[in-house]
Amino acid sequence: MRDLRFDNRFVRELPGDPEEGRHVRQVHGACYSRVEPTPVRAPKLLAWSREVADLLGFDAADVRSQRFAEVFGGNALLPGMEPYAACYGGHQFGNWAGQLGDGRAITLGETINPRGQRWELQLKGAGPTPYSRSADGRAVLRSSLREFLCSEAMHHLGVPTTRALSLVATGEQVVRDMFYDGRPRPEPGAVVCRVAPSFIRFGNFEIFAARGEESLLARLIDFTIERDFPELAQAEPDPARRRIAWFEEVCRRTAVLMAHWMRVGFVHGVMNTDNMSILGLTIDYGPYGWIDNFDPDWTPNTTDAGGRRYRFGHQPRIAHWNLWQLANAIYPVIRAVEPLERALVAYADVHEAEYRRMMQAKLGLADWRAGEQADDGLLEQLQRLLQRGEMDMTLFFRRLADVDLEAPSLAVFEEAFYDPSARAAVEDELVGWLRAYAARLRIDGVPGAHRRAAMNRVNPLYVPRNYLAQQAIDAAEAGNVGELEALLEVLRQPYVEQPDSERFAARRPDWARNKAGCSMLSCSS
Ligand code: AMP
Ligand code: MG
16 A cells, blocks of 8 residues: 655644653643554454545555555554644533543544645544543444445535545444443444544634633644635734634634535534534534434434434524634634624624525525515425425425426425325415415526526435435444445435435435434434
């Protein structure tokens, strides 16, 4: 397997923990602790992303070599790798949780690919670090497969996300109490290699603010701008104005990300500030889920079932709350309230504009009309009907392009209904809505074929539905990764109807309605 070129700026330019070893501790005055992955018994490559391999400069022969499994399972290092675990804190479910840090993630290094792009390689499930607290530093196959699959699916859907290079089985068992019912059982372990320009989170800044380590806070901010926002560093030479421009950009990217999640029906499940990427990427795939029947109140995370803080429809507001925490954290360096507040107000404006723009495209409208023919009203009414009618979000929007505008009916939506009585309750109103929609489209006057093609480019047919991921997990645990490969293959082109792939477009089957992993997930991973 070929070597990669590394340029490890994070460990080179920022202060590290002087203490060595993996023992659990509070780490002060440092951004990271140097720690190597703990070797595993029998690393074996289960799956990989050819797009990410290509991005890094690996070919198929590299990936299939045993050395690849050794490196990306945590048993060997490539020349130039300088592994570390980052120190960060976070607000979990609304409360300050103190030091968290990479408890099972270990960054191997920052590689510069043949195109000159910087990519951080990070193993998840690579063994204990100083930030592991009471946990084991490992990850089970089911959660690793979910992270691997969804990262790549999100990328192909056009949603900003961290990527995944590989899924490696460790040949070791990991004990987890999946249902938190006091009956832990051993499960196969795995390691994912995640890839992103940066894994810095809101929590990396919050920890220094909480501890009053202000000079370190300023260093990390300026480092982040220089390494991860080079366009800002160039455009704004004044350090104070540059930091404000940076926060504005973080707000903007987060607003765009939330609009994407809402348009595809993704529910993150654990939007704690330590799970918020400073680059505005989807990060830390845990008990996430995909909306089947449209329901803004739904959350897949059983740990959050009580308050539903992180439910689907609440995500944009939670991101805003998280940005407030980031603003509070960086205030000691910015020392001005007004520009931070302005950026937070702009967040809501950007989010609304982006959300509208995306929904306009999903509906196939040529523009967004305010006032008398208000499209806001059309959208709101539709969402109420989708919820009451328990309609599948993905299938509804995909089939919407096929509605006959001359004689609108529910014929094209047969597969999108989950429940006959919920359907009966909305049937008439929905047909009424379709007539209003058809009338609205006639105002645009866009030729039908043109509009349908445009709608199909933004309304995916295939998303990594929870039950599909669970089927891939069940097969992989039984030793068959073919199911995962087939699913990933289809998800590479989520907007293109593919032959013999109907089963990957099907709505959630009845058996999956209340099955663990399909509609409910715990944080146990
Ligand atoms: P999460 O909510 O999954 O993003 O994790 C919150 C914190 O717990 C992070 O600091 C993780 O690194 C840590 N953590 C989660 N699972 C483990 C584990 N199995 N071993 C060590 N640390 C973990
Ligand atoms: Mg996390």
